Amino acid sequence: MPDSWYPVCPSAALPRGRALAVQAFGRRLAVFRCDDGSCGVLDARCRHFGADLSRGMVIGKALRCPLHGRAFDGKGASADAGRAHDSGQPAFPCIERFGLVFAFHGGVPSFPLPFPVGIPPDVHTSAHVTTMMLPMVCVGANAFDTAHLSLVHGRELIGRPEVEVLSQHTISIGFTARVSGDSLKDRLLRWLGHGEVRVETTCWGGNLLIFHHRRVGTFTVHAALPVDASSTTVFTVSGRASPRRGLARARERLRLAVHHRAVMSIVRQDETALAGLSLSPSVSGGSATGAGTLDPLGDHALTAWLEHFHALPRSGTAA
Template identity: 30%
Template sequence: MIPNQWYAILPSREVKRGALYAVKRVNLDLVLFRDAEGKLGCVVDQCPHRGAALSAGKLAGSHVRCPFHGLEFDTEGNCRRIPANGNASKEDISRYNVKQYPVQELMGIIYLWFGESEKATASVPFFHDQIDNSFSYSEFPDHWNAHYSRCIENQLDVVHVPIVHYNTIGKGNKTLVNGPKVLYENGMLKTSANNEVDTGQTPKKPDDCEIRSLYLGFLFPNIWINHISDKLMVLIYFAPVDEENTILYVRFYCKLTPFRSLNALIAFFGKFANKRIERQDKRVVVTQKPAASTLKSGEKLLTGDGPIIKYRKIRQELKEST
């Protein structure tokens, strides 16, 4: 994982008031919950007293209550009560505080800060200039037995489209890859497919290509967009579970019509088309070795793998700079 980054990890709707939500993300066992005012909290799913899973407990007002000895913790991880000490106790119980992770919510997505808490930034990665609340969307999750870096690279790969998706988005046998052109501006990696049917012509070099209106965008560490048009987009956030598992949350955004209910219906049915395409990718990506990609992996990459090479370079730079 790249440290000191905001990772999109979960839809906001999954964490409901009055309930604990246990989840594994970025190799951490976590429990998320909301206090009485709806404020989101995220702490390590282990009581510092005797090691029981806090997620096996319950909410006591705004606090997580351990199922074993009743210790209570707030959204900041502070220990607020130890029943065995008695309510009249004046003892300093801060040594029982549990590790807390900063979390934020934006556009129905929960983000987790993975790294040093004091370095957490105010803003989280999202495609603000492309998507706003005027869109309707549908969403579905899918678990892949693959490292999140492999899942991301698949969505930046223009070479595989006519092969893997030969009967869906890759119809037409456009196997010859021009470029592709790759840009990294304002924190976003951007590219687009410019494939053609191979009639014996020489592929164009990346500098001779352009980014088309239908393009792919990526924001580190784990959120991607397929900009089909200004009114139709697919967004995926790749939630890392551990070194071998990722959950893809796939959203289909739509505002093709002036009617929100109709846009929602289009988005609902668009989900099924996206699922078919995504499952074509999954069948292949889960077979890749090694599990995680690296800048120097021993793979013999093609010119058409330019977006993947750029992703790996930036990822490596981010890992080394923190």
């Protein structure tokens, strides 16, 4: 899997003083929240004798093994007095943002967990979490696959999508589309004078997508965590900048809720269309030998994204 920040659980699932097990990075992880509110992500298999640390007890800023009681902090270092030189426990860098707990797979983080450009994530919705029976590559590919817009989403592409590789880890796409669907929502959009939509998306590490909805001042994060080679858990959160308090904040929250509802209807269209998808070996295996091999539809944006995905740095060993 590419080196990246991966969502391991919603923040709300992890109260202070609790640990939980998450299957990720080809192993079982122990994700825990200390008494001061900070989080840690450790390999759940205790190095001493193999006990499951996710069943351990949080004490102060450490997680204590349920079998012999060794304690480890969020960096995996021994937290026991007199055991500072113990080998410690494999740990993953961890950050909380958008109401999600992220862990970096691939050693020392090679890029920071991104913020949406120009929009401080003051307010966000709770996370929609779903596990889909498809490889992780399909989640990002969907955002760059403009050929499905018309049939699945009722949007007709206007002009050629702009695709830009921004760094070794980052690629973006921008396009304008005409709202052509027949649903009540689409007819309402046209009636309100929003007959065209502008979509700008940036993808980090092949799994972390941020959709910028600049016209309405919101963003949506779509963060994917591979469960195994053929299934992926996707966390979806929307957010927007907001006044600190008062009626204005309540109004912004309401606008965000309405917007997120519209986003989720698009996500569900994708979930239905993608269910049961199985990739051809030329796409899933990374044999990027040319546009004809990768993408029979000749979609230059999708081809660019697949080539970028297969070239992403991969320093870990997990599937």
